[in-house]
Amino acid sequence: MQKPLGAQISHMLKTRGVEVIFGIPGVHNVEMYRGIEEAGIRHVLARHEQGAAFMADGYARATGQPGVCYLITGPGFLNAMTGLGQAYSDSVPVLALASCLDETAARRGQLHQMLDQCGAGATVCDWSLEARSAAAAYQLIDRALSEFSSRRPRPKAIHVPIDLLGSLAEPAPDAAPVVRKARASNEDLYAVIEAVLGAKKPLFVFGGGAKSAALAIPEVLRQTGAAGLTTYAGRGLVPADYPLFLGSYLAREGSARIAAEADLVVAVGTELSEVDLWRDALGHDCPMIRIDIDPEVLAQCRTADSAIQAEAGAFLKAMSIAIPARTEDRPPCWDAAEIAKTRAHWRAEIRAERPGIVEITDALREVMPDDAMIYSDMTQFAYGAKEVWDMPRPGHWHHPYGFGTLGYALPAAIGGAVARPGLPTCAILGDYGLQYTLPELGTAVELGLSLPILLWDNGKLGEIEDSMVRSQIAPNAVVARNPDFLALAKAYGAESVQPETLADLQSALITAFTAGRPTLIRMTSALV
Structure with missing residues (x-):
């Protein structure tokens, strides 16, 4: 019955209902990968640990169940912290399991060494703790899962020393009783x-x-x-x-x-x-x-x-x-x-503030399936759309509201699409935000996801430029040279298209939902 602890953890997660893990294997967390296939868990390979955390976030928002990511010591965990911070601010149940060094106080110069990995995690997670025994690892995992279901869900980080991950351990005990949420009198x-x-x-x-x-x-x-x-x-x-x-x-x-x-x-x-x-x-x-x-x-x-x-x-x-x-x-x-x-007046305000966006939003809403799940990024298009787009059902538009990180939409949409096979999922993002996590397009292609990626390309940091103008600051550092996004998508193996009219945009969106691969749809103000 004994197996290396890294393998036992995967088996434990499977018995607790975990079906998918997002991550990147590395020399320090390789023992965590020993038991994934044996346990019957699907692993999704991200291109960057930030993407893995965003994918786990998107998966959790789509299912209501915890999203899990496997991370390596030091830089791997730090790379994921942006995603964990987003999950904290938006109350998303993400569980990060990371390897960590066995000894840091008396040794220096080790691979991936940092001063305080647990302490770093505590700045963006509900809690961030090191497990120094197999029993502690099991207890912390069950504690995290229990708190996800009984309290306001927020990310947790569990760090397991490298030697402990490879040491033999007994299987995890049976799950603890489920704790009920607070009830009013x-x-x-x-x-x-x-x-x-x-x-x-x-x-x-x-x-x-x-x-x-x-x-x-x-x-x-x-x-x-x-x-x-x-x-x-x-x-x-x-x-x-x-x-x-x-x-x-x-x-x-x-x-x-x-x-x-x-x-x-x-x-x-x-x-x-x-x-x-x-x-x-x-x-x-x-x-x-x-x-x-x-x-x-x-x-x-x-x-x-x-x-x-x-x-x-x-x-x-x-x-x-x-x-x-x-x-x-x-x-x-x-x-x-x-x-x-009053509502008509507010809609007119947005139409005046953000020219073209309301019209494009209306066109997309006309053909967007009612059960589509949308993931948006920090971009002017989303800022306008999420005010005027009434959703037909709750929990189907996800945005990085609190932490407000760029680069969220694409990997989070991948996590959402993995969670809902056969159901429509869509990403909405800007030209700058796309470049934060663009390599995750490779993951979407690899998985064969029919994922429309609606790219609002205004060739600049438009919201920041507007903010500078309102503050009477001469716009500075808000324009960057963009790549040929259509060619770049094709280089990854994705489809790409630039509609010329709103009708073309609607047709492109409908086609993208059944393309068998992601489709980048470039939108500009010229559509209106």
Whole structure:
């Protein structure tokens, strides 16, 4: 029954439900690769460890299950830290397993040596710990998996010394009991219902942490007559045709006026952070009820607010069941015509701010399959699209919201496509961001993924140039010489096309979903 610990870890992960591992083998973590095939786990070879971490992130967002990456000591782990930082800010369950040196205090000059690998990981992970025995490695893995399912999911890093990975070990023990997420009391439930039904103009704000409540949200809004807003990560939670839906326009200055009109705000699964609002506060001057799994978020409540620690899905489902037992559905508490007028105004603002992007977005949305999963990068096209593109279902547009790293979209989309074989996956990115993780195109070709890669090419760092102009700074260092992206894609073995019209763009997107290989689709403002 004994095997090298590296092999036992792969077997343990398989028994815990892990199907795919992303990574790059190296001389220090080679023992981790001994048991992958034997355990029946699929390995996806990234071209850079940053790409491996992004792939694990994309896989986790697509499945709701942990994304796992295998990393080597020192630079390999450091390369992945950008992806781990993104997973932390966006609450994504990524497990990084890395080899580490056996001794660093008394020896110098070793391959891949750094001063504090665990400490480096702790700056971007929920925790980053070294396992100094097989039992410790097993315990940390189970701890990570348990916390992913019972708390706000954030990345964990486990470092295993090289000699320990190669030493014989007994198999991992059976999995520990599953820990349940926090549940609110009946008293909390009925207090929230009473407050919402007692309000004259209740407003719900749903964030990405409310995805589990997708089925209950339309019912709760209809029953209470409340208006609804979503963060970018919460898009798809409120049906686009709900008459009192204000969209994902929280970053519009006018949304502060809407919040000021409310006499009760219920914030579900959202931090209402800087990257949600792009201002200091929501703008309300009334009580707020915050429903969240994370006590750190709830600690931000004001004196007049209420804090409910609960998993959003269970809580809102309970609301949708309890409300009809107490009262009939309320009529709308807001003026639907005024809400439609406000949304139209905000859309016009974006159209003026970002010429051409709204028109291209509309064309893409017309032909994008409802079950498509979209991964976008830090690019002007995505900034505009994620405000005006109402998603037909939640959890199907993923963006590097918090950490805001360039290079996310392509490898994350690869992870998402691996997670959902046969289902449509799409990447949206800019000309600069693509060059951060361009080599991962080789992985997509190698896997035979029918992956459309929508490239917004404005030949510059457009958002930074605009920021400089607004700050009265002469634009500097915002234009770089781009390669021939179409030729570069073909060199990797991918398809490539540059549509001349919006109709051509739609046709290219439809074709790319069945191409049997990735297709780079270059978009410019000349399309409009």
